[in-house]
Amino acid sequence: MAVDFDKIKQDFINADVDGKIRIYTTTQGLSVDQFRELLRYYPIQHLSKLERAMG
Numbered sequence: 001m002a003v004d005f006d007k008i009k010q011d012f013i014n015a016d017v018d019g020k021i022r023i024y025t026t027t028q029g030l031s032v033d034q035f036r037e038l039l040r041y042y043p044i045q046h047l048s049k050l051e052r053a054m055g
């Protein structure tokens with residue numbers, strides 16, 4: 001199944017912090033570069049919350 005990265009990115013940009021964490025931790029099939037691109041839209045002050053969610 002092809003991943004619609006543009007839709008995922010738009011959903012990520014528009015989500016609140018908890019939504020961003022949910023998208024980041026549950027989306028499968030993205031490349032390392034795509035995950036890095038999502039991180040560009042993640043609020044750096046909440047990075048520790050994302051790190052905890054990733055375990």
